[in-house]
Amino acid sequence: MIPLLLQRMVAGNGSNAPMTKEDAALRVLRADPFDLSLYMEQVWDASNPWVTIPGAGPARRKLYATGEFFTYPPTALPGWDHLGYSYVIENTRIVQILRRVVREYRSGEGLGLPSIDTQRWLDVTETLMFGAGNPTTTWLSTSTVRQDPEAVRRNAYWRYFGLDLAFGTEDNRPPVYDKANAANTGFVRLFEELLYELWQAITNVRNISGANAADDDRIYRIAEELGYVLRSRRQKSTLRREELAAALVLGWAHLTVSVNSSLVSDMSATATNAATRLQLIGERVGLPAHSKSSAFFSMADDLSILLYTIELGLVTGPEYAWILYLEQPPTGMTQKPVGEEARRVITEWAAATGKDLKTRAKPIEIAPRPRLAVVN
Amino acid sequence: MKKNDDASPQETVIAELLERMSERDRAMWAQLSERDSKLQDRMMELFARILENSSVDRVMAAGFDSVAEQLKAQLSPLRELTPQRAQLKPEQKELLGNIRLALARPVYALAREDIPSRLFITDSSNNDGRTAS
Numbered sequence: 001m002i003p004l005l006l007q008r009m010v011a012g013n014g015s016n017a018p019m020t021k022e023d024a025a026l027r028v029l030r031a032d033p034f035d036l037s038l039y040m041e042q043v044w045d046a047s048n049p050w051v052t053i054p055g056a057g058p059a060r061r062k063l064y065a066t067g068e069f070f071t072y073p074p075t076a077l078p079g080w081d082h083l084g085y086s087y088v089i090e091n092t093r094i095v096q097i098l099r100r101v102v103r104e105y106r107s108g109e110g111l112g113l114p115s116i117d118t119q120r121w122l123d124v125t126e127t128l129m130f131g132a133g134n135p136t137t138t139w140l141s142t143s144t145v146r147q148d149p150e151a152v153r154r155n156a157y158w159r160y161f162g163l164d165l166a167f168g169t170e171d172n173r174p175p176v177y178d179k180a181n182a183a184n185t186g187f188v189r190l191f192e193e194l195l196y197e198l199w200q201a202i203t204n205v206r207n208i209s210g211a212n213a214a215d216d217d218r219i220y221r222i223a224e225e226l227g228y229v230l231r232s233r234r235q236k237s238t239l240r241r242e243e244l245a246a247a248l249v250l251g252w253a254h255l256t257v258s259v260n261s262s263l264v265s266d267m268s269a270t271a272t273n274a275a276t277r278l279q280l281i282g283e284r285v286g287l288p289a290h291s292k293s294s295a296f297f298s299m300a301d302d303l304s305i306l307l308y309t310i311e312l313g314l315v316t317g318p319e320y321a322w323i324l325y326l327e328q329p330p331t332g333m334t335q336k337p338v339g340e341e342a343r344r345v346i347t348e349w350a351a352a353t354g355k356d357l358k359t360r361a362k363p364i365e366i367a368p369r370p371r372l373a374v375v376n
Numbered sequence: 377m378k379k380n381d382d383a384s385p386q387e388t389v390i391a392e393l394l395e396r397m398s399e400r401d402r403a404m405w406a407q408l409s410e411r412d413s414k415l416q417d418r419m420m421e422l423f424a425r426i427l428e429n430s431s432v433d434r435v436m437a438a439g440f441d442s443v444a445e446q447l448k449a450q451l452s453p454l455r456e457l458t459p460q461r462a463q464l465k466p467e468q469k470e471l472l473g474n475i476r477l478a479l480a481r482p483v484y485a486l487a488r489e490d491i492p493s494r495l496f497i498t499d500s501s502n503n504d505g506r507t508a509s
Contacts, residue, residue: 333464
């Protein structure tokens with residue numbers, strides 16, 4: 001949600017002049033946490049999650065209309081990133097690292113005195129990520145029943161993707177969260193099969209003479225199945241609030257290390273990319289970032305676009321499979337397909353998981369089967 | 377042409393002349409046919425490229441006039457697996473456009489101050505961040 005707000009600020013609209021991306025980042029990083037949570041309420045309402053019942057009542061609407069970012073309403077839906085974005089960003093261990101940063105700064109001066117901008121950052125982070133008091137809580141998805149936001153996100157990741165994060169708790173104990181029975185445990189197998197087929201298609205885009213291994217029909221069938229699988233967890237807008245809250249939190253964390261923010265400077269972690277900044281901050285607080293953080297950061301944005309394209313059911317037949325692997329629109333078309341994003345996800349997913357998606361995971365069995373012996 | 381032994385010398389000369397003319401015509405027609413055939417092959421190749429025909433289509437069009445339909449039916453299961461690409465329907469166009477518009481974001485991969493050998497164009501209030509080589 002935060003990156004999409006930044007884009008709206010950079011582009012400008014009728015009420016606001018365009019601004020540079022650096023200025024937009026600075027403005028958001030210095031924002032009041034209440035304004036950001038109000039903006040989240042506005043985006044939630046704009047998405048009209050339940051159709052028959054408004055997402056926000058009149059009081060909430062009046063309240064969010066007073067927020068700093070009210071004049072940047074979402075102009076197109078979806079209004080926030082897919083849960084896949086949050087999953088890969090959180091897999092860098094960024095939330096646990098930032099929790100240690102907050103604890104260190106709030107409990108002593110071991111990291112030095114925070115600058116004024118960093119103090120504001122601490123306020124926002126405690127509010128958005130760790131449940132500090134605020135007139136409207138970000139985590140409407142948490143309560144006394146489910147108090148830990150990380151456990152709520154782990155629950156959502158499990159239900160959506162059948163996946164857990166690559167690490168346990170901060171002190172390396174197994175995570176504790178409600179593991180639902182209804183979970184998409186077949187997601188990874190299907191998704192990696194799709195990535196394999198997309199790679200075959202990408203490599204054959206310009207092939208006009210040799211054998212063409214691109215199989216549009218199979219791409220369509222896998223994409224259709226994946227769409228069913230993902231939508232089955234989203235029926236009647238289930239898990240959407242959790243997805244939005246996760247997108248806000250992880251978007252905030254992502255922005256913190258995407259630029260040389262005040263926190264990055266105060267932690268002496270200035271670098272030229274998000275993964276290195278996070279790695280340096282992790283070293284300062286004694287909690288290493290995931291070794292594949294670079295791959296996770298690189299694919300997050302593209303994974304969001306690819307998963308939404310699949311989940312929204314854009315590929316309705318083999319004749320539309322090209323949407324998923326062409327990088328440029330065919331003749332006569334203007335809308336750019338998502339081949340570029342698919343290629344990035346294939347590369348980074350392979351780097352993060354160590355699986356070679358460019359070869360078939362399970363080769364076709366060619367060994368002769370043993371013959372049955374005739375028993376008299 | 378078979379020569380007639382009783383023919384006069386004048387008739388013999390005329391017959392030889394006719395035979396030579398006939399040979400010349402045959403050679404000319406052979407040349408014309410060959411040229412026409414090459415031209416037709418080139419045209420077919422050009423059309424095939426324009427229409428993005430498959431290799432099966434090209435073989436069909438090039439050489440099997442009489443049995444083309446029969447062979448096409450027999451070979452159809454062996455045609456390329458890739459079906460034709462269809463144009464998006466209006467609602468698909470709108471959906472894809474929405475995804476692109478909604479999920480656009482600024483890229484912070486390279487900070488302004490980290491770009492080597494670039495000159496920044498800024499106005500007096502330092503608002504503009506365009507770069508020039």
